[in-house]
Amino acid sequence: MDFKxxxxxxxxxxxxxxxxxxEIKPIAKDMDEAEEYSAELLQKLQKIGAFGIxxxxxxxxxxxxxxxxxxxxxxxxxxxxxxxxxxxxxxxLCCPCINEFGTEEQKQKYLRPLVDGSKIGCFGLxxxxxxxxxxxxxxxxxxxxxxxxxxxxxIFTTNSGFADTFIVFALTDKSxxxxxxxxxxxxxxxxxxxxxxxxxxxxxxAASNCEVVYENVKVPKENxxxxxxxxxxxxxxxxxxxxxxxxxxSVGIAQGAIDEAxxxxxxxxxxxxxxxxxxxxxxxxxxxQTKVDAARLMVWRAATAKDNHDNYAPLAAMxxxxxxxxxxxxxxxxxxxxxxxxxxxxxPVERAxxxxxxxxxxxGTSEAMKMIxxxxxxx
Amino acid sequence: MKIxxxxxxxxxxxxxxxxPKTGTLIRDGVPSIINHDDKTGxxxxxxxxxxxxxxxxxVSMGPPQADVALREALAMGCDEAILVSGREFGGxxxxxxSGILAAALKKIGYDLIITGRQAIDGDTxxxxxxxxxxxxxxxxxxxxxxxxxxxxxxxxKRQFEDGYHIIKIKTPCLLTAIAELATPRYMSxxxxxxxxxxxxxxxxxxxxxxxxxxxxxxxxxSPTNVYQSFTKEVKGAGTILxxxxxxxxxxxxxxxxxxxxxx
Ligand SMILES: Cc1cc2nc3c(=O)[nH]c(=O)nc-3n(C[C@H](O)[C@H](O)[C@H](O)COP(=O)(O)OP(=O)(O)OC[C@H]3O[C@@H](n4cnc5c(N)ncnc54)[C@H](O)[C@@H]3O)c2cc1C
Ligand SMILES: Cc1cc2nc3c(=O)[nH]c(=O)nc-3n(C[C@H](O)[C@H](O)[C@H](O)COP(=O)(O)OP(=O)(O)OC[C@H]3O[C@@H](n4cnc5c(N)ncnc54)[C@H](O)[C@@H]3O)c2cc1C
Numbered sequence: 001m002d003f004k005x006x007x008x009x010x011x012x013x014x015x016x017x018x019x020x021x022x023e024i025k026p027i028a029k030d031m032d033e034a035e036e037y038s039a040e041l042l043q044k045l046q047k048i049g050a051f052g053i054x055x056x057x058x059x060x061x062x063x064x065x066x067x068x069x070x071x072x073x074x075x076x077x078x079x080x081x082x083x084x085x086x087x088x089x090x091x092x093l094c095c096p097c098i099n100e101f102g103t104e105e106q107k108q109k110y111l112r113p114l115v116d117g118s119k120i121g122c123f124g125l126x127x128x129x130x131x132x133x134x135x136x137x138x139x140x141x142x143x144x145x146x147x148x149x150x151x152x153x154x155i156f157t158t159n160s161g162f163a164d165t166f167i168v169f170a171l172t173d174k175s176x177x178x179x180x181x182x183x184x185x186x187x188x189x190x191x192x193x194x195x196x197x198x199x200x201x202x203x204x205x206a207a208s209n210c211e212v213v214y215e216n217v218k219v220p221k222e223n224x225x226x227x228x229x230x231x232x233x234x235x236x237x238x239x240x241x242x243x244x245x246x247x248x249x250s251v252g253i254a255q256g257a258i259d260e261a262x263x264x265x266x267x268x269x270x271x272x273x274x275x276x277x278x279x280x281x282x283x284x285x286x287x288x289q290t291k292v293d294a295a296r297l298m299v300w301r302a303a304t305a306k307d308n309h310d311n312y313a314p315l316a317a318m319x320x321x322x323x324x325x326x327x328x329x330x331x332x333x334x335x336x337x338x339x340x341x342x343x344x345x346x347x348p349v350e351r352a353x354x355x356x357x358x359x360x361x362x363x364g365t366s367e368a369m370k371m372i373x374x375x376x377x378x379x
Numbered sequence: 380m381k382i383x384x385x386x387x388x389x390x391x392x393x394x395x396x397x398x399p400k401t402g403t404l405i406r407d408g409v410p411s412i413i414n415h416d417d418k419t420g421x422x423x424x425x426x427x428x429x430x431x432x433x434x435x436x437x438v439s440m441g442p443p444q445a446d447v448a449l450r451e452a453l454a455m456g457c458d459e460a461i462l463v464s465g466r467e468f469g470g471x472x473x474x475x476x477s478g479i480l481a482a483a484l485k486k487i488g489y490d491l492i493i494t495g496r497q498a499i500d501g502d503t504x505x506x507x508x509x510x511x512x513x514x515x516x517x518x519x520x521x522x523x524x525x526x527x528x529x530x531x532x533x534x535x536k537r538q539f540e541d542g543y544h545i546i547k548i549k550t551p552c553l554l555t556a557i558a559e560l561a562t563p564r565y566m567s568x569x570x571x572x573x574x575x576x577x578x579x580x581x582x583x584x585x586x587x588x589x590x591x592x593x594x595x596x597x598x599x600x601s602p603t604n605v606y607q608s609f610t611k612e613v614k615g616a617g618t619i620l621x622x623x624x625x626x627x628x629x630x631x632x633x634x635x636x637x638x639x640x641x642x
Contacts (some may be wrong), residue, residue, distance in 0.1 A: 008575040011450060015566045049568035062568040179449075 003297070005071075016075035018047060020083075028080035031206035032351055035198055037086060038206075042120070042162070045083070051090055059107055060116030066241075070248035075298070077252025078259065080204035080346075081355035084249035086361075089158040090114065092242040093363075094121030095316055097167045097183055101226040101234050103283060110185050121188075122163035124154035125235050126210055126240045132368050134169075134235060135178035139214060141170035148184060148224065150192075150217040156362075160195050161208030164188050168214065169235055181231035185223040192217040203354035225325045241306060242363050243320035247299040250323035254292045257334040257352040259285040261285065264338055275304030281337060284324040288330045289329075294312040295323035299309070314376035321369035324359035331356040380433035380530055380550075381431035382424040383487055384457070385480055385494040386417040387501075388441050388448040403470075413448045415558065416495025422561035423554075424493050427528050434458040436487060440468060440479055453574035454566035461487060461607070465583035472601035473501065475510030483582050484514060484628060491533070491552040496521055501544060507555035512599050517552045523559040580622040 005013065020052040022046055031038055033101035036098055046052065053069040055061025058189035077084035098111045113119040130136035139152025150170055161165070166186040173180030186193065211345060262285065275281050298319035305312035335342035342349050360366045390409035398405050411423075425433045437452040440463040441447045449460035463483045471479060484492060492514075494507035504520075511518035524536040526545065537544040537558060552568065565576075594600055620631050636642045 007447070007450075008571060011447065011566070011571050012452065012568060015454075015568070015571065019565055047567070048565045049570075054541045054569050057569065057572075064568050066570070145466075 003300075005067075008064075009068055009071060012064065013075065015048065015069045016050075016072045019044075019050075020075045024076065024083055025079040026177065027080075028206070029345070029348070029351065031082065032204075035200070035205045037082065037162070037208055039162070042086075045087070046117035049117060050087055051117045051120065052092060052095075054110070055095065055115040056081055059099075060112045061299060062115070065303075066306045067242065067300060070244060070299050070303045073248035073324070074252035074255065074299075076254035077249040080206065081249060081253050081352070081358075082204045084245075085158055085204050085207045085358075087230070088242065088245035088249060090121045090124055090163075092245040093123035093238050094159075094163075094165065094167050095122070096111065096238045096241055097234050098185065100237060101183070101230065102185075102379045103222075105222065106225070106312050114165060119164040120159055121165040121167065122157050122159035123287065124157040124160070124166055124168045125155050125239075127153060128155050134366055135173060135181075135232065137169055137181060137361045139168070139170040140174065141172050141182060141184065142218070143172070143221070146221050148221065150184065150186070150214040150219055152214050154212045154214070156199065156208050156209055157195075157212045157330075158207060158362075160210045160212050161198060163208075166193070166212070167225070167238075170214075171235075176229065178232040179229055181232040181235075183225040183231040184219050185225060186214075186217060186219055189239075190217050190219070199359075200206050201356050203351070203356070205354075212237045216273075238341045239363055240316055243316040243369075244299060244302045244306060244312070246359055246363050247295065247302065247319035248317070248322040250320070250327035250356070251292060251299055253293070253295045253352050253356050253359070254288070254323075254327040254330040257331045258285065258288050258292060260347070260349050261334040261337045261351075263287075268339075275337070284333050284337060288333055291326045292330060295326045298322055312372055317364070317369045317372040317376075319374065320359075320363065321366055324356075325366065327356040327359050328353075367370060380427065380431045380490045380528075381436065381488060381493045382427060382433060382493065383436045383438060383484060383489040384417065384420045384424045384452070385438050385484075385492065385507070386421065386439045386448060386452060387414045387495070387498045387506075388412070388439060388445045389498055389513045390498045399609070402410065402606075411444065413451055414495050414498045414500075416497060416556050417483070418563040419560050420493040420495055420554075420556040420559055420614075421457065422563040423454055423522075423525060423556055424491075426561065426575070427525065429528070431528060433490075436461060436489075438463060438480070438483055440471075440476060440483070449579050450571075450574040451566060453577055454570035455564055456517040456567075456570060459580070460577070461580045461582060467584040467597055469602065470598035471596055473503050473505040473601040474510060474598040474602055475596045476511060477506045478595050478600070479587065479591065480506065481510050481513035482587040484510065484586060485590055486582065489559070490530070490550050492516070492551070494553065494555050496555045496557045504555075507553060513632065514553070514641045517548050518554070519546050519548055519552070520555040521557050522554045523557055525554075525560070534576055 002077045050064040052061040054066045056065040113123050140147040141150050168184050168186050172182040192215040194213045194347050199209050265281050268275050302315040302319045305315050334349045335353050388411045391412040396405045428435050435457045436459040437457045438461045438564040467579050499506035519537050521537045521538040522535045532545045
């Protein structure tokens with residue numbers, strides 16, 4: 001066993017770090033305040049290939065591995081968790097549905113522009129009445145001739161404000177429950193598709209997150225992913241891998257907060273010496289770094305399992321559970337180390353603590369992770 | 380057009396330490412980067428390739444660790460990378476370095492050579508011009524803009540102390556790049572994947588010996604005699620006097636000069 005990154009992965013990490021420091025860090029606070037993601041930054045991210053990292057070059061992707069994708073998630077989330085989720089929903093929720101379940105035609109038409117950086121994707125599963133219990137989806141898809149007619153409301157669809165390609169889950173057979181659920185590729189400009197305003201949130205405020213209403217939206221028959229009735233499986237497969245990305249985002253948020261705190265405790269003097277000279281500060285930071293390292297190793301383990309086509313789903317759930325709770329604990333400690341200044345918008349740890357909370361909720365709550373993990377333990 | 384860019388791997392720090400015994404740079408433990416001006420040169424070359432077609436080759440003389448600098452250049456989009464490396468080359472000064480690079484360039488072939496103006500560590504700004512002299516090709520240093528480029532000639536704007544020159548120069552030729560010339564692009568994820576799939580060609584003394592003699596390279600071939608090297612002492616930060624009236628400021632300065640027995 002070797003815990004070292006390869007030379008290729010190290011150079012990738014250097015690219016992500018430099019890009020994040022130069023292009024994102026200086027504007028992250030402003031994007032958070034404005035509650036809007038910079039369109040220019042999206043283009044820059046597309047240009048370096050950030051939207052197609054673990055996808056085959058055959059389809060226009062970048063040809064790197066899942067581990068490299070987690071390095072990207074960590075480096076971007078260190079300075080801005082909103083960038084993390086924007087990349088993550090596209091890369092590990094939307095694209096896998098087409099990559100793993102799409103036909104050759106669907107891949108050429110929809111996957112290629114998503115992974116070559118010309119289009120952005122989103123994933124609409126959650127509804128006002130169906131969150132943790134995703135099987136409770138009510139959106140319907142009725143086959144009429146060559147089209148499915150979609151009706152329903154999705155909530156919290158990340159990236160929907162600017163995405164081009166929507167993966168939508170709807171019931172093709174209401175009588176069968178989750179076995180009657182199917183997945184569709186829907187284009188943004190479809191008639192009857194309405195994206196609501198950005199939902200006001202506590203954290204990851206720069207990300208786009210809206211309600212999407214589907215009212216008699218005509219979707220060509222050939223945009224069905226897999227077979228009718230496979231929708232629930234497709235959603236669960238995507239989420240199973242997506243959690244590795246959220247684990248990496250959590251590690252990034254936490255490491256970013258520690259990095260800021262490390263600088264601060266060396267500068268801030270109280271009682272005649274830098275607060276970093278107090279043992280409490282040292283021990284707190286030691287505990288934080290130890291947990292973040294453990295979380296990172298869990299993320300890398302899950303990513304490596306996915307790269308090796310091993311059974312990664314329980315590993316992904318564990319890394320997401322541990323990393324997201326670590327991110328919350330670590331950012332809270334870091335705000336504490338900053339004292340009153342940590343509570344002020346001027347310092348990035350304030351944003352980090354707000355951003356951390358969502359990692360325990362989306363792509364399955366911590367409670368849902370425990371259901372998956374205990375299930376895999378056959379408790 | 381075949382464009383060749385000479386890149387040097389330099390330590391990523393303004394605080395370059397010098398070994399007091401040997402008088403050479405200590406490189407251990409300092410992260411390495413591509414010299415800034417050279418990265419600018421790479422960008423200029425890639426832009427020219429996009430306009431004119433052709434290829435961009437990067438060449439670096441250095442130890443095997445310079446590999447990563449060459450991979451980075453490939454990941455930015457260069458077509459080919461060559462490492463000039465060998466024990467015989469160690470200890471070369473700028474004169475010997477430019478001789479070795481000129482020999483390598485002869486072997487590689489070129490229509491246009493771009494070097495950086497100056498390396499942030501050695502800092503002499505001599506290597507580019509010396510290469511041109513040794514290859515007997517025309518050169519323009521301090522290039523801040525390429526105004527026009529064809530297979531046969533390039534028109535460049537050259538920075539000058541109190542103005543600039545617009546120079547038309549026949550190819551093959553050599554240009555030295557300054558920061559104003561271009562903003563280097565980022566590597567891309569795919570570029571990095573592909574950079575590590577490519578092979579980096581290594582040229583050693585044996586490959587270049589038609590144009591090199593052992594006494595032209597290394598310490599033996601280096602006419603520069605370093606008498607003494609030392610790390611500059613860091614000066615303390617200055618004092619800033621703020622919010623004073625003109626009279627108060629004059630008094631403060633005079634007091635300070637008196638205190639130091641300067642007046
Ligand atoms: C910012 C943001 C972005 C999002 N992005 C997307 C997206 O892009 N696409 C998408 O489809 N969805 C998205 N979501 C939805 C997200 O995945 C859900 O919010 C999440 O799954 C929880 O569902 P819920 O909000 O309905 O909470 P509920 O399911 O109502 O849960 C409420 C509480 O009850 C607990 N609970 C629920 N069921 C059980 C149980 N059986 N046992 C024990 N405890 C239980 C939960 O753990 C939680 O603590 C996003 C949400 C947010 C806030
Ligand atoms: C007496 C003496 C002894 C030295 N001994 C050693 C030694 O033992 N070990 C050692 O590592 N260095 C040694 N050096 C340093 C070595 O001479 C310089 O690294 C080299 O000649 C480049 O000079 P410079 O840094 O001033 O580059 P500049 O002339 O400022 O560089 C201008 C441009 O030339 C190109 N260029 C310069 N160097 C290279 C290169 N290596 N490959 C490709 N392109 C290049 C780049 O495009 C660069 O931007 C010695 C120098 C002296 C004076």
